[in-house]
Amino acid sequence: MMKRVYDVAVIGAGPAGSSAAREAALLGLDVMLLDKEAMPRPKLCGGAVSKAALDSLGFGLPGSLADGECFGARVRFRDWSSETKAAKSVAVLVSREKFDHFLVQKAVEAGAEFAVGKAEDIRTGPRGLEIVTARELIPAKAAVIAQGASGRLIRKVRVPDGPATSGICIEHRFATAKPDRFADLKEIVDIQLGVAPFGYGWVFHHGTYCSVGVGMLRSAAEKPVDLFRSFCRLRGLLPPDSGIRGHLIPLGGVRRNLAADRLLLAGDSAGFVDAFYGEGIAYAVKSGRIAARVLASAIREGNLSRTRLSEYARICRAEFGLHLEYSLRLSEILHRAPWLFMRIFSRNPGVLDEYIKVPAGKKSYLAFIRWLLVAAPWLFAKGAVGRRGSARRT
Numbered sequence: 001m002m003k004r005v006y007d008v009a010v011i012g013a014g015p016a017g018s019s020a021a022r023e024a025a026l027l028g029l030d031v032m033l034l035d036k037e038a039m040p041r042p043k044l045c046g047g048a049v050s051k052a053a054l055d056s057l058g059f060g061l062p063g064s065l066a067d068g069e070c071f072g073a074r075v076r077f078r079d080w081s082s083e084t085k086a087a088k089s090v091a092v093l094v095s096r097e098k099f100d101h102f103l104v105q106k107a108v109e110a111g112a113e114f115a116v117g118k119a120e121d122i123r124t125g126p127r128g129l130e131i132v133t134a135r136e137l138i139p140a141k142a143a144v145i146a147q148g149a150s151g152r153l154i155r156k157v158r159v160p161d162g163p164a165t166s167g168i169c170i171e172h173r174f175a176t177a178k179p180d181r182f183a184d185l186k187e188i189v190d191i192q193l194g195v196a197p198f199g200y201g202w203v204f205h206h207g208t209y210c211s212v213g214v215g216m217l218r219s220a221a222e223k224p225v226d227l228f229r230s231f232c233r234l235r236g237l238l239p240p241d242s243g244i245r246g247h248l249i250p251l252g253g254v255r256r257n258l259a260a261d262r263l264l265l266a267g268d269s270a271g272f273v274d275a276f277y278g279e280g281i282a283y284a285v286k287s288g289r290i291a292a293r294v295l296a297s298a299i300r301e302g303n304l305s306r307t308r309l310s311e312y313a314r315i316c317r318a319e320f321g322l323h324l325e326y327s328l329r330l331s332e333i334l335h336r337a338p339w340l341f342m343r344i345f346s347r348n349p350g351v352l353d354e355y356i357k358v359p360a361g362k363k364s365y366l367a368f369i370r371w372l373l374v375a376a377p378w379l380f381a382k383g384a385v386g387r388r389g390s391a392r393r394t
């Protein structure tokens, strides 16, 4: 008997893969969603899912999945700090194990088939592609590679990221102590600049635990684990003796190839992460859904060539690619002169109030940069003479 040929095989069941699989199934395609790990599986992440990410899912998130709501941010640099709180939530905090599992369930509910298996290779087969796993060959007309930031299959489409185009993030969960030293972070995320080169440290309060981590550009990171330990101590935490883990994160805003014949990259595999503060879930979901729509049209037309699939890069660029490029420009300026930003942030709380509209999905980076440029003379004047530190609810 001839083996079933899937329309689309999706490799990796993170937010990008699940979103691609769900969208493709809703469009009537026969979809296989494959992950090397059974769900729920652990995933290093701060777990902040922005309002923009939630809006792009296409369905609501059950309240039971939210560890907490985030209304704003406190940004610190040395002894400076600035804080903003919006009236409405700008993000929810989730544990990625549960969040990703839920997204897989939504894909399955829409009609995708989920299987556990590691894709070792993708090769051309008599009926399109063959996804090679240890146990079987999965025939498919096309595939979405959504295997995260690293992995060999990405090379089928683009050059892998080097130290200048990717970062490393180290994260650890600390159980909430009694008394809770981070009790004031229940509604805001805490970002500390200047503790890692071209990056920052964070404390995100998830109720029963805090996600504490540092992220930095790989080319500038000499001893990331030492920096993580120093950051823990700075925040009054005893760094763990063992079990410290890191994960790569691509630098968004860099132009990468996204398509090959019958293949598209989505999420981290495509390099879609906000370089300014490391948000990737929103772009994983958006790119996964776009990939599915482009493949559905291309399959209907019977043309899965790289040229046909290049429409994917055009749509991603129009929807969020420029946004990521501006986030990269902004992060380059921020990390070259964090003291300048902090001086402006801490003496002009309006700047952080404006910035928080970006993860809330209300403002693009371009609009934020334009706002900054227009306000620059006034901000510099105030930055030089104004008072430090403030907290306001906008």
Ligand SMILES: Cc1cc2nc3c(=O)[nH]c(=O)nc-3n(C[C@H](O)[C@H](O)[C@H](O)COP(=O)(O)OP(=O)(O)OC[C@H]3O[C@@H](n4cnc5c(N)ncnc54)[C@H](O)[C@@H]3O)c2cc1C
Pocket: 011, 012, 013, 014, 015, 016, 017, 034, 035, 036, 037, 043, 044, 045, 046, 047, 048, 049, 050, 117, 118, 119, 120, 146, 147, 148, 149, 151, 153, 169, 170, 171, 213, 247, 248, 249, 266, 267, 268, 269, 272, 273, 278, 279, 280, 281, 282, 284
């Ligand atoms: C420490 C850290 C903190 C972060 N914090 C945040 C945050 O707070 N908010 C935010 O928005 N973003 C955050 N990010 C970024 C975010 O985690 C990623 O952008 C997001 O997970 C990308 O989703 P994805 O689906 O592309 O990849 P992933 O979530 O990495 O999923 C890839 C999947 O592919 C599977 N896989 C890999 N290889 C194979 C294979 N060969 N065969 C089958 N399956 C395979 C993996 O098991 C995995 O399930 C953080 C990243 C790090 C490293």
